[in-house]
Amino acid sequence: MKGRGCWETASVRSFCSSRCLNKFKKDDSGDDDEETASPADKSELHNTIKSLSLKLDDLSTCNDLIAKHGAALQRSLNELDGLRIPYESSEKLKAVNERATLFRITSNAMINACRDFLELAETHSRKWQRALQYEQEQRVHLEETIEQLAKQHNSLERAFRSAPGRAANPTKSFSEGSFLTSKGEDSEEDEDTEYFDAMEDSTSFITVITEAKEDRKAEGGTTGPVDWTSSENVLDGASLVPKEPPKVKRRTCIPDKPNYSLNLWSIMKNCIGRELSKIPMPVNFNEPLSMLQRLTEDLEYHHLLDKAVHCTSSVEQMCLVAAFSVSSYSTTVHRIAKPFNPMLGETFELDRLDEMGLRSLCEQVSHHPPAAAHYVFSKNGWSLWQEITISSKFRGKYLSIMPLGAIHLEFQASGNHYVWRKSTSTVHNIIVGKLWIDQTGDIEIVNHKTKDRCQLKFLPYSYFSKEVARKVTGVVSDGQGKAHYVLSGSWDEQMECAKIVQSSPSSPSLDGKQKTVYQTLPAKLLWKKYPLPENAENMYYFSELALTLNEHEEGVAPTDSRLRPDQRLMEKGHWDEANTEKQRLEEKQRVSRRRRLEACSRGCGSEDAEKEADTYMPLWFEKRLDPLTGEMACVYKGGYWEAKEKQEWHMCPNIF
Template sequence: MSEPKSPTPTPAGDTYKGWVFKWTNYIKGYQRRWFVLSNGLLSYYSIRTQAEMGHTCRGTINLATAVISVDDACNFVISNGGAQTYHLKASSEVERQRWITALELAKAKAARMQAESDDSGDDFSPSSLPVGGGQGGGSQNSEVQSTLRTLGSKVEDLSTCNDLISKHGSALQRSLSELDSLRLTGEAGDKIRQVTERATLFRITSNAMINACRDFLALAQTHSKRWQKALQAEREQRVRLEEALEQLAKQHNHLERAFRGAAQAHAIVDNKGGAGPGKGEASDEDDDNEFFDAMEDAPEFITVPADPQFHKRSSSNASGLNTDLCADDQSLNEEPLAMNQESPSQDLVPLKKRRTRIPDKPNYSLNLWSIMKNCIGKDLSKIPMPVNFNEPISMLQRLSEDLEYHELLDKAAKCHSSLEQMCYVAAFCVSAYSTTVYRTGKPFNPLLGETYELDRRRESGYRSLCEQVSHHPPAAAHHAISDRGWTLRQEITVASKFRGKYLSIMPLGTIHAIFEKSNNHYTWKKVTTTVHNIIVGKLWIDQSGEIDIVNHTTGDRCHLKFAPYSYFSRDVARKVTGVVMDKDGKAHYVLSGTWDEKMEFSRVMQSSRGGENGTEGKQKTVYQTLKARELWKRNPLPDGAESMYYFTALALTLNEPEDGVAPTDSRRRPDQRLMEDGRWDEANGEKQRLEEKQRSARREREREAASQRASGQSEEAVDEDSFVDHSMKSAPHDSYKALWFESCEDQFTGEQVHIYKGGYWETKELGNWEGCPDIF
């Protein structure tokens, strides 16, 4: 009976084999098994001959997540968290240490490969670059990447061997010190043998490190010049590829424009029995009356100008279909009515003059990557960021900026048609993103209990209140009410992830708009914001995703699509498209525009299903529409906005000091005020003080909650029938309750939200803020 011979490879090798005794049970004790270490996996076999290897594997353990520990001179244990545990014993301490060295090296390499595999979906790697120019460029790139991976592996081996040498060297030094302190007695022989064994272990590990260094140097010398040539070729190839892509994009755009006119005419002929627009309507000059999704985004519909007969019927008001529309159009073109007759006249009470400038942003140089490189994959709200990356307003003030174009809700409140009202609500939803196009600064994270009021009742008929109602996760509740017949409320929790190349910000929560006259109740959610070029280049922001606006009173819906930026798309950047439908799914309006400039809407006269186009054989719907009308247009930025954080006229006034506001108002936040004044070093120190004060307050609440729970449990033990608050058992450690908002379940969405309970504006009139916490 032949047995496999145990080789003695270098511990730094990828494969290690040999006989080891494994504990089986209390009856059989340790049994000899054949162990094979390969590719980060340790397997063992119960074999008598080499031929039995293929079908006698008894178990395998992954070293990437395993823990390796040593019991005594010859025993060691390998465990991966309790699911698998191997108790092993080597024939000698030297043999045990050979296994330990091989296992540690294999574990380090397996963990490194697993980390690279996890990051491959998000992180940029040179191997993901497109390579052109035939097989030569691809083979060079592949060779470079293979060499880099090999060298990286060798560097990691060097690091692991260095740690092991340090460990064994310390043990050897201790043994030698003990030997020096001994007298020549009977123990001298044992100690000498121990020193000899440890010296042998040290020599084995040193040899492994020397071999790894030799391999590293050999590879570096062999490939040094080839790297330079290969990388230079890649740079040249990339330049040629970019030039070719730019030329192709221009040609593609020209061909698409030529095809567009033919497709438009064909669609109208199919739907109208041969009737179609004239030559002028099919030209590129009429692009304002139609819009197309990018080819790679599988366009869902196309709009074309309606048949001239629809225009005639619309202009003469002969069609009952357009009667309501024209009535609404006439009313919406008028000036907004003064709906609050009880408020003081603006002619008698002069309005407060708001500021139009703030101190210019100081020119501080700071490397964002140096701070965020260790925060990849973490929630942005948990990353300690200096004020250098902030803008001098808080997230509560940023949330109040959603009211920048409140006049859209004023117009919506006056609409007689719920479908046209939906168009204005959709425009308001899109307009909230127009202030973000150049705003790459991060708002201040509000402190728990921080508030912000925006009282524009005299100027614009509305007033708004925000409060930070939760810290983990960070959540802000917002309530705005207008004398012109609408209410807006929302609770937003921001989830964010830093992915290395870009930062994704996902607002969670639902926005509600309620109109008093019609009792229409609308809800929608926000799309994802992405900040690009975190590492290299100029920061820029994109909005992408889909929004469904629902009228819970009538069942009407509006589906908005924010197209992500694409280098290869022929469409304008930041494009938004949408369709307004009734409860039966019939389309009435088509929306188009960009989230940073303007939105338009067109009345749908007729729709039809086109042929199979786009990806996956989907059919596009062709909408014949009246001439597009402007819904919303962005206000121009103030002069010098580039030196004032690109703030809008409204944003410049948000942090303006104001008398009578609550002591928890964001205007009173000292670090934010210092930053606005350009004193950033002082602002950073003040920011740390406020955050530590917030943490101390939370620890105090947790202690009080724990004390109350303990007291409640004690009373319950004495008298089970006593009126004890049993909910304390499951209450969170932090028992904080918002001051101006109360938690309840939303009847429309079923979410647990905070809704304004009243009292703030009455308290402001009295000037009694005793109930407000001291957070600043």
Template structure:
């Protein structure tokens, strides 16, 4: 039985296939070798051929391999794996992202294989490639999309009728064999009840075959009727299309008229206001221009402040004063391309095994042109998650957004194998996005050994974020482990909910040989200290042999009594979803080490976060996000200790790496000299208080943060003491040290 039309399946991770092309395509993991394991490849199933490419862009010029399904075997390995082989040298070991996706591929491949085998047989019999399933074009029909749709529908119907004909042939064949068998039984001259039963079965078999023939004839009549009415369908479709076009043109005309009326009204109102008070006129307000045709047709002044959204390329933005419109600063979208220098990381790293990397001078060749303070500020890439969390009425739903925010900060690290600059002691970095996004962020390097940075963010949309992060790193030979130590705090003004969590371990693989790649692994407990709610997140480490999707993150939101309310799932490099738990129960002993797994019955999952696409050309710009590209942009009015003013980092961004390395050595020596001077002064005053282990250096008090005991965690941390933004308004930076 042939089911060609069933080939056109929809997949949540692949584009919707088109019936006209008999294609099915999508991403599948393909086994390459024992070093690289499974690699993501773009597979295309079309006309009985399965081809694959490294990327979708390769489809036009470079095919990596093709298998003819007509002679291929398809075998299922386990839940997500399957194998395709043509019996020769071509064998593909494949792994789908999930069991459902694997089944879609198996179904599509089996059906395509059946069709390819049938087409090959028919081609051998007829001597040409004409397909008997193709129906002739109905006379009098022209081209166009409507004609294509009708013809496609007729071809599909014809294919279905042919399938039914095949079924009819099989029924006739097997029915005849059945009747012969029954006749043989009847020839035994059985009498009594047995003979009656045989005659009854024979009659039913005959009726069944007659009914099957009638069904096939009815289907043929239906196809003939559909072909006869195809012209009428085309005319109706054409009339509908013309009517839709007329309605669209009318709507567009009305919208333009509405826009012109509003512009005229605003212009008249502005003229009246100018007559009454010329000084109250805002720059550009009420002026009519050709660009207004592309602007919004509603009055943005009617929106409440907390619901204002910022377009991707904003022209104007509303401030506190309704009569004042100020253009937003346009952020840069490019930085100079990374120079194509050949780098040998192993030549430097081989001497660093087991050492603390923050104490080892590294050339800028292995850096990216931003500092650790700027990298820490990138945690705010998805600040809107905290904006949404601030509006939540339920603390448990709020927890879902906070947990998603804790995961989102890792999405920027997927391709970021470059090392950020170690900040100098006293170095700062401000990120003022109050106009665009409602928040202000300030970082300060408060310790050099161990390197520690304090971070404070305040948002007009009802939340505060603070953290102090100390980065410990060890080189283990094959990989580099980076362990962020410290606690992150998120406080919401309206509910007074106070959340804390820590970061997971980052691992850089393939230090010795191969392409560097990043993985995140570990567990995070997000705790609401106000309500006792908790979310336990697990970052699964990458494994070549795992059936799970790579970079997987799962989590459960529980109240103070341990009852589960939400389940979170997704990946740290793409998206996170959350589902409401309706019921939970203990399953069988199918967990690790014989432990029981908890089964959660949930409602349909909702997407809570999705990664923003990278800017065009990101691969030549250190894989920076749109936010990262703007972080090191020159800005007036920032503190003299701001990372934007760091000369070695600026030289590196400009591609002048030799000068950058020389400047980096100068700054590090200047920092060492300042430290020696502090130690001499401390010795003279006999106030040196270095620990016995010598792990914490004696350093002066931070300028914008003060050291104290955290009231929530009991840790010794630096908390923002205030004064930075006020100093910026005054332009007074007398307290800032000369570090550059």
């Protein structure tokens, strides 16, 4: 009977252990955490729990069988003890009973070990689960806090815009420019502008409009004997150039953008601080143009440079060049969608000699970091080239896009060579609210022949500023540092220039800062934005030029962006097929890189092979040292237009 009691105790322990194991399964099932865990985490968790459940069921079944057969064996042995059997048989029975006892002891030890393991695993499992639950709760709390802050930020903006007494159009008879303002003067701006470096020794200026008949002798020195009337034919109404009907009929519309709703924050919240070009993004956030085509859009107001060719004064020419540099941002005001990242070796040509008097070629010369080389030749007497590398970071509330690289512009007749760099673009309201874009920072344009300079400042938008939104201010100075023109306007609408006839220091303010007062003649319009096409809001807010960039053309290189299949499918509205095709192209690009890495590894070490695999040899551009900036940059080496004329594209890589 004692043996039966031991086996019954083992059965009870087994039953309790089974109950505890089932409880352990339920505690680790993570039902309460399904909403906070990511799909990948939940899938892995469910598979692990399912596997553990099957093993625990097997152990429970074995435990029940051991208890059942052990109890039956003990009963049989007890029955044999009551029978009258010969001495020899009793000895054998005694040996069997001893073996059964040893088996019972071993089984009890195994069950006890399983119970101890279960208790230990259960204790640590609860601790791990509490730690995981805490981390998940902290993450959810952080997301809710950020979202709540964004909502309050949005409410504050609406309240400010609807506040009574706010001037609808805060224009003044004179303009007070915070040109190159210091950090102290920007203290009232929102925190999104904190990462823009301001110059400590910056100056400010005030412009006062005066009449041409007033005395122009400066108290502190005049700005130079430049005759204003000599520039009227060139500068006055420089952007009001009537558009000639194109000699080639171009398309004026594309299929309307499908009304697909997709939460950007659901994708971007896991990418804070990461490089945007390395984040796999669906085409739902794109527009049906590549970055190469967006770069070509900078030429929309090329007529400003055509006019600048005829300027006899370098400072007048600088005004038009500055207006051209600002005009390139006018296409971005409503364009919050992301252009396609070009494939390595992808090209885009714009052959418009008859319509625009120019030819443009872009090539993607690097994938990480993404970099594009661009060269433009105009038959009107100028050429432009640049290599732009895009650095972008998602910072939680906003996305900052920082173009790196110098832009060169040269006029053949005069030899004037201008160099400048692009400003920073910022996309706001990533979490909550309507997306909007802002341009901020300083641009310095330098004429390396005459040493003329133009300092442009893109003022960041502020809820509390009295200035007009998207304001741009600037001053054009000659090689001796004397100011000749004041520039003002907005990067999304127009730019004006006013000739300076007198300059003097103002009275010091309460904080001891002093501004320069410029007396100017009435301003003249340099550039004005073209109106958008009809139904532009349903066509990604494309301009007339942008609508034609992805139009199919015969004779282009097989690497041209117009032939990119995922971009073409997206333009037609087939976004699901476009996403599938985009994944195929990206995988094909990864395979090509692995092949380059394998080819390099045969002749050099692993580290050198890694560098070689990332060093792509462009087809139409080559790396050269820029003598003006001291940087290595890709410069057009020729051959593309000759290859197009002969239709010899055998050297082009197969990227699509």
